[in-house]
Amino acid sequence: MSAPQREKWNSSLGFILAAAGSAIGLGNIWRFPYITGKNGGGSFVLLYLGIVLLVGLPIMYLELALGRSTGKGPVGAIASVAPKSLWKFLGYLAVITGIGILSFYGVVAGWTVYYFFKSFISGFTPGQSGNVFGSFVTSGSKQIIFMGIFMGLTTGVVVMGVKGGIEKLSTVLMPVLLVLMLGLIIYAMTLPKAMSGLKFYLVPTSAGFTKTTFIYALGQAFFSLSLGMGAMLTYGSYLQKKENILRAGLIVVIFDTAIALMAGFIIFPVLGGAPAAAGPGLVFVVITDLFSVLPGGRIIAMAFFAMLAIAALTSTISLLEVAASYLIDEHKMKRPAAALTVGAITFCVGIPSALSLGASKFLSNIGSFAGRSWGFLDIFDYVFGNLSLAIGGMLLVVFVLWKWKLQHAEEEIFANSKAGPWVKYVLRPLTIFVAPAAVALVIGFLLFTGKTLS
């Protein structure tokens, strides 16, 4: 079933850094602290950790296993297990979801580049961050230009290939990300409000903790671990047979979760408590405003936005790689042509999102639903960033259990591992019952409440 000439990761560490790079992104550094703030601080953190282990990890294993066993991306992998069946639409869903997420993620990723340069060139005036943000997001040309810059960077890395582009870049950037984060944590701890921020972050309370908190934690785990759209499946398809999936998958999950937790150790000490603003405002307005009055704030802001940009880039390349590898494998395109095609398509699909933050009245407010107004970017986030990931993840589990068979998945996951049989007996019920049930809950919530998870 495997394609012998397929490009492979150079080393286990290279794979781990690339997969962790995909997982670690805006989802960890921006979304996690904000959702934690909204959902009860410390109690949410505990719940999140449980869900990552019980639901995220088993699905991560299934994606990696199916990818490595077939040596293909989502479309090819499904075709090699169930040729000529309707399941192929699950593969196409994955490719489309990757483009869909990248199209709006690229807009926000572009902000990190703008903010990095702005910190470098002029810095921020205290009290002005709200205005700066407002005039930036409502400028259609700036939104398109910075999204385009980010899409160009992403495409460039994917053109350079799995080993020469993705692995090399991740091997350099992930340690830089770690160093930047550690530096920022140390700095954040010296701030006057650090202790009250940490108390909110770490001491479980019941405030904000509701029935739906559970759903938010699940959705966050999915998005953060890059599950449900074939990114991990595709990265798994470049894994050598000698690698140990049981160990590598666990390290990636721990790494991703550790970075999310570390982001909280930066954001909450800076804020000194629960975040007052929701959504993008948290990082781009509140934090920027705070940096502008702190000693050395300009350098700190540069480090902070460099960190966000790096995290975003190693995620966007995995989003682009899924569709590019589809064109390479299934349509025999050359890698540069495939990457450029997907990059160009995604850039065009991203334009309406870029214009939906105030530049275009129509795109910024397409309609009202579930008690709020929806712009183009909100709709894409809901459809691709929330719903489609959950549906894709659910169908993937069903596909593996029903078509591919759990036994094949287990052979792949446990190959090269010395783990005792008990690991299998713990993992099995999680894969068969817990993970699908949990994901079904998310799908129900999204469809019946019309709320998003962010």
Ligand code: PHE
């Ligand atoms: N995991 C990435 C993040 O946390 C986002 C992502 C989702 C990347 C799905 C790939 C696939 O930012």
